[in-house]
Amino acid sequence: MKSTTQLAQRISLILVELNKGKRIDVNELADEFNVSIRTIQRDIKERLNFLPWDELGPRFYRLDRQKLDILTEEDIQRFALFASVSNLFPEIDKVFYQEKLTQSVQVKGVQYENISHLKEQFNELQLAIQQNKLISFKYKK
Incomplete structure (x- = not known):
């Protein structure tokens, strides 16, 4: 089994148990x-350091459940996959993806407006960004 696969499985299990x-x-x-x-401690302290810890080692670890929403299985798998290949990314990409993953597991407010009807526009916007096109827009609430 590849080391990246083993790492992803290890991170997934750790996140599932913590969750x-x-x-x-x-x-x-x-x-x-x-x-x-030391490998397990490194997984926790380097790859999972963004999580809100209630207890932080050196032997036992537990999340502060009051500061963290429940992670979905998809969130866990996405993060585990990223953690297992993060060393392949330049540092700037690591920071970017770490921020995005952190945002994906944070509690979202219930007062956000529903923009599901704009899905097609967001798909077009995403494509334009991927193609490095210039984008401008005006936002009105």
């Missing part, structure tokens, strides 16, 4: 994945 409100033990995880304790 369930569980307290994780780096010793148990190291045994389960047949890696060093």
Whole structure:
């Protein structure tokens, strides 16, 4: 199995356990994945450092559930995949994707306006951005 796949699986499991409100033990995880304790600590401190921690090691870790919305399985898989290949990106891309992933797991306010009817316009906008086209718009609320 590729090391990036192993890393993605490890990060996914860690996030799933944390998301369930569980307290994780780096010793148990190291045994389960047949890696060093230092590897698990590095996963947590370097790859998951943006999460709001209630308990932060050195052996036990737990999220502050009051500061974090529940992660969806898709959020977990997306982040785990990114974490496993992040070393392939230049630093600026890492920062950009880290910010986007963090935003995807943050609590969204209930008072945001519904813009689902503008999906086609956003698809066009996304395509224009990907093609590096100049974009301008006026926003009226």
